[in-house]
Amino acid sequence: MLNSKIPEGPLENKWRNYQIKSQLINPANKKKLNVIVVGSGLAGAGAAATLAELGYDVQCFCYQDSARRAHSVAAQGGINAAKNYQHDGDSVWRMFYDTLKGGDFRSREANVYRLAELSAPLIDHYVQQGVPFAREYGGVLVNRSFGGVQVQRTFYARGQTGQQLLLAAYSQLYKMKHAKKVTMFPRHEMLDLVVIDGKAKGIIARDLVTGQLKRFSAHAVVLATGGYSRVFRLSTLAIGCNGSAIWKAHKRGAYFAAPSFTQIHPTALPQTSKAQSKLTLMSESLRNDGRIWVPKKKDDDRKANSIPEEERDYYLERRYPSFGNLAPRDIASRAAKERIDAGYGVGRLKNAVYLDFKHAIERFGMGIIKDRYGNLFKMYKKITGVDAYKEPMQISPAAHFSMGGLWVDYELMTTVPGLYAIGECNFSDHGANRLGANSLLQASIDGYFVLPNTINNYLANALKEEPPTVEHPEFEQVENEVQHHIYKLLAIKGRKTVDHFHRELGKIMWQECAMSRNKKGLEKAILQIEKIRSEFWTDVKVTGSDKEMNTELEKALRLADFIELGLLMCTDALQREESCGAHFREEYQTSEGEALRMDNDYSFVSAWSYSKDGFKLHKEVLKYENVEPTVRSYK
Amino acid sequence: MKITFKIWRQENSNTSGDFKSYDVDGLTEDMSFLEALDHLNELLVQRDEKVIAYEYDCREGICGQCGVFINGRAHGPHANMTTCQLHMRSFKDGGTIVVEPWRAKSFPIIKDLVVDRSAFDRIIEHGGYISAKTGTAAEANAILVGKEIADKAMDAAACIGCGACVATCKNASAALFTAAKINHLNNLPQGHQEADKRVMEMTWQMEQEGFGSCTFTGACEVECPESISITNIAEMNARLVKAKWLR
Amino acid sequence: MFFRKTIIALTGLFLCIFLIVHLSANCILMLPEETARSLYNSYSTALRESPLIKVIAYVLYLSIVLHIIYALIVTIKNKKAKPQRYLMNHTKENSSWTSQNMGLIGILVLLFLVVHLANFWARIKLGMGDVVALDTNGHVDVYEVTYSLFQNIYFVLFYTLLMIPLGLHLNHGLKSAFKTLGFYHKKGLRVLAKVSLFYAGIMAIGFGIIPFIVFFK
Known part of the structure; x- marks a missing residue:
């Protein structure tokens, strides 16, 4: 039975009540406790740095240099926070509600409330760490609004908010490395989890420079490995992003929640080749400030600027008058797909829509638009060679964020005791769709504020147990399995x-498991992916050896896991016979083409366990005690 | 389009390397430079050869992991751009592209085009942060930062740590990288407490790592993907003079 | 490293000031023969006899020596930081030729300096070579030394041509010295770049045409 360990008390007091009751560890004992953190993004670096500051002995891994x-x-x-600096009626409650509603009521109330509650202190933290957030002339922080909400609560550092936050977390991490409280293992990739007596006790990692397999033991393992949308291959993610660590954890017993909830981002650059x-x-x-439109005429071959105003279809403004171009991502993406599929797409491959700044430039002047988006326009020009100040950008939906991930309880612990999942790699706060500027927030809050305050509740007892050691037979066993897996791949020579x-x-x-899904397609997809899997394991070719830097082998290992993950995603999408958030099943839509949620049957988190015979579904029923799930309307 | 790649191949850090030529057909102008290398690697796999190792991650110009010397320029023929943002339309069909790894004593080659830039991390370790623990922050708006100062700090903070400045510098100087981080933090009120210590320790570490010194050729600011101005180096020097001699 | 660069910058700036004084004095050489001779010789005698100038002269020698030594050390260190060169390196596309070749240019300037010192300083101050006569006022006839030297077209060409590297060296050196010492005002740096160019131009042209003027006298 899934126990989400939601603390007692009214929503506003849950986190405080939790902290009051959780166990503490004597500072002198903390340094005897080892924690492995896999991943060094906002969640991983934030957690590793904070755990080290608290006195734990931390080992942090990343595959990058x-x-x-x-x-x-x-x-x-940017990053959202309920500071209400703009005096526009924002509050923790409103942010909680926006996030829950944005996620189409498929996330836990208590988790989401905690996210909103901790957002304000997080901004304080980042300002203190030297993040150069945008400022007014008077020196106070600036906010802007972001998709899916009607208040201005987004803080930003030019177009590089993620970079600036990460640099703050990274430098804090390396500060602790310098203090010898953190050992960094860059260019190391986790290839498996070691579970001893039902508890996570370490990992097997591959040194990507020498190819050597190494064992690492710890009292607890924290996964902060990010999203897995590279399963679609073409996505907004970095090429190295992968699902291997969480997939291996899943195969060792961690439940995988809502795997098919993948956000398709509406404003990516279209595919060109x-x-x-x-x-x-x-x-x-x-x-x-940009307005999205397509021509009213099908297959209109005129240049954007020569299509007169009355022949443009500002379809988001037309369909969703109160939110207009700021409609949530899933809705904006689906609306774009609808237009493109109906034959109104623009661009060489007819796979894009226009994002136009003409009116904004007329209204605010070039200066302000340059100040707000200058670097984005520059980037657009670098990639496409087009000046977006003069003609509209062409944008198109692309696979982006994974709301799904390892199932975690209120403490962010997975179903494997001692194994935690934080940041994008867990399923916790975003439900079926994530609001813009909430991902940096969730990763940071998990890493900086939540995990360091929940892991002690587990580690307090770990002290009494035998200290973990890599000499344990289980380490040997798992390492052998990994080695065998690698040899098997190299031996195919297809x-x-x-x-x-x-x-x-x-x-x-x-095709089948992105913006819109249907039973027939998903069933077909599962068969096709199974075919790919068997072909992969008989006909793939990887050159080079495993005892050297071998980027091809790295890719192959990641893809092997993606293929299996793809199967689970389709299985999950097939099982959920409703439309909610990013999960749009064509069979379940209103007459106007909007998502049709089935609260009576599907108000639960799908958590899947793994076995050789197939995936098994477990349900965590979602109880809404403080809000009434409503039909999400952005009209 | 058809291109001849002339690429540095080196087994590992203990061996010596050499250039190898590869004729690649079937490229298109829309391909990014890295996609062309991906394509070449697929061909190499088909030919039973080891793939070329080169670095990349985000492929949108922000992570700083990619970076090679292309036809005599860091990150290729354009100014202020990363390798991943470079597209094949910038090259002539039928031409030759020479690809070399970053060259600097402090960036030892790991394999082929991959170099070790951990020296940058060690510079950051020596003060490229604000020593405040999680949980100790005051209300964000209690620290006022004027727009000009915030913008100036942001200009410097934009550095992505790709190492093009070192790669292009004839002295392999890391002055632009180090200066950018120092000026980012020292310009902000949050960074004032440790300002002098920061500039002393970070520049000290920069020298320990074996980087050369800045002689103001200005090549770094041209190749910097974030257009970080060389004025930052002069500003770092001013801070250094103050910290060393005018305290 | 920073200390070494500071020494190079400070000594360089001192030498820049010295050159202004030197060029002003050399302007006397452009006057008509008789006036030039007496003025130039009395000026140089005054210099040699002033105790203040004696001190400054030693500072000057020291500056030259330190400038060269530290430039050498820094250059060697910098070369070590980049042991392997690129097969193809288009430095012209991102920086000036001068800035890339300050070492080479510095060596040319040094070559010039050695010849220049041998021609004048060694003869007049150290008394090496032919004895220098006195003029009608009883001053050492430095003018005659100059005049006779620049009757030789090869020396004229040498002195003129080597003013090109000097100019390049000064142009890059002056503005860089300021930046090394921490001058970072954005507008100020733009002005500085123009001042450097102007200064270097005046010095190169000034020092460069005087031998010709003397030659054609």
């Missing part, structure tokens, strides 16, 4: 490249 490269770096738009490896994200903040299989997988996932 430095913690500063983690993909948190790429979030452009087959060889494309990634879809670049343009910050959603552009939707604050005919097709890893990228070939990834493209095939991506095509199926994008």
Whole structure:
């Protein structure tokens, strides 16, 4: 039975009540406690630095050459906080409600409330760490609004908010490394989890420079490995982002929650060629001042600027008059897909819509638009060669954020005792759809504020147990399994490249398990992915050896897990016979084409366990004691 | 389009390397430079050869992991751009592209085009932060920062740590990188407490790592993807003079 | 490293000031023969006899020596920081030729300096080579030394051509010295760049045409 361990008391007091009751650890004992943190983004670096400050002995891993490269770096738009600096009626409650509603009532009340509650102190923290947030001339912080809400609660540092927050977390982490409280293992990739007597006790990691497999033991393991949308291959994620760590944890007993809840971001750059490896994200903040439109005429071949005003269809403003261009991401993406599929798409491959700044420039002047979005326009020009001050940008939906992830309780612990999942790799706060500028927030809060205050509740008892050691037979066993897995891959020596299989997988996932899904398609997808899996394991070709830096082998190992993850995603999407948030099942829609939620049957979190015979569903029923789930309307 | 790549191949840090040429067909102008290398790697796999190791991650110009010397320029022929933002339309069909790893004593080659930039991390370790623990912060708006100062700090803070400044500098100087971090933090009121210590320790570590000194060729600011101005180095020097001799 | 760069900058700036004085004095050489001779010789005698100038002269020698030694140390260190060169390196596209080749230019300036000192300083101050006569006022006839030297077209060409590296060296050196010492005012740096160019131009042209004027006298 899934126990989410929600604390007693009214919503506002739950987190305080939890902290009052959780166990403490004597500072002298903390240094005897080892914690492994896998991942060094906002969640990982924040947690590793804070745990080290508290006195724990921390080992932190990342596959990149430095913690500063983690993909948190790429979030452009900003971070939300219920500060109500703009005096526009914001509050913790409103932010809680917006997030819950944005997630289409598929997340836990208590978690979401805690997220909103801790958002204000998080801004204080980052300001103290030297994040150069945007300021007014008088010196106070600036806010802007972001998709899906009607108040201004987003803090930002030009178009580089994620980068600036990550640099703060990274430098705090390296401060603790310098203080010898954290040992950093860059260019190390976790390949498996070691569970001893039902508890997470360590990991097997591969040194990506020498290829050597290494064992690491600890009293607790924290996964902060980010999202897995690279399962679609073309996504806004970094090329190295992967689901392997959480997938291995899943296979060792951690439940995987809502795997199919994937956010498709409405404002990425369209695909232009087959060889494309990634879809670049343009910050959603552009939707604050940009207006989205397509021509009213099908297959209109005129240039954007020569299409007169009355022949443009500002479809978001038309369909959602009160939110207009600021409608939540899932809605904006689906609306774009609807127009593109109906034959109104623009661009060479007819796979894009326009994002136009003409009116904003007329209204605010070039100066202000340059100040707000200058670097985004520059980036757009670098990539496409087009000057967006003069003609509208072309944008298109792209796979982005994984709301799904390892199932965690209120303490962020998975179903494997001693194994925690924080940041994007867990399923906790965003429900079926994440609001803009909430991902930096959740990653940071998990890492800085929540985990360091919940892990003690577990570690307090760990002190009494045998200290973990890599000499334990279980370590040997798992290492052998990993080694065998690698040898098996290298021994195939087939005919097709890893990228070939990834493209095939991506095509199926994008077709059947992205913005809109249906039973027939998903069933077909599962069969196709199974075919890809068996072909992969008989016909893939990886050159080089495992005892050296081998980027092809790294890709192959990650893809092997993506294929299995893709199966689970489709299984999950097939099981959930309703539409909610980013999960849109064509069978369940209103006559106007809006999502149709089935609260009576599906107001639960789907948590899947793994076994060789297939995935098994467990339900965590969602109870709404403080809000009434309503139909999400942005009209 | 068809391109001849002339690429530095080196097994690992203990061996010596050499250039190898590869004729690659089937490229298009829309491909990014890294996608062209991906394509080449797929061909190499098909030919039973080891793939070329090169670095990348975000492929949108912000993580700073990619970076190679392309036809005699850090990050390729354009100013202020990362390798991942470079597209094949910048090259002539039928031409040759020479690809070399960053060259600097402090950036030892790990394999092929991959270098070790951990020296940057160690510079940051020596004061590139504000020593405040999680949980000790005061109300955010209690610290007022004027827009000009915030903007100036942001200009410097934008550094992505790619190492192009070191790669292009004839002295392999890390002055621009170090100066950017120092000026980001020292310009903000939050960073004032440790300002002198920061500039002393970070520049000290920069020298320990074996980087050369700045002779103001200005190449770094041209190749910097974030257009960080070389004025930052002069500002760092002013802070250094103050911290060393005018305290 | 920073200390070494500071020494190079400070000595360089001192030498820049010295050059202004030097060029002003050399302007006397452009006057008509008789006036030039007596003025130049009395001026140089006055210099040699002033105790203050004697002190400054030693500072000058020290500056030259330190400037060269530290430049050498820094250059060697910098070369060590970049042991392997690129096969292809288009430095022209991101920086000036001068800034990339200050070492080479510095060596040319040094070459000039050695010849220049041998021609004048060694003869007049150290008394090496032919004895220098006295003029009608009883001053050492430095003018004659100059005049006779610049009757030789090879020396004229040498002195003129090597003013090109001097100018380049001064242009890059002056503005860089300020930046090394921490001058970072944005507008100020733009003005500084123009001042450096102007200064270097005046010095190179000034020192460069005087041998010709003397030659054609």
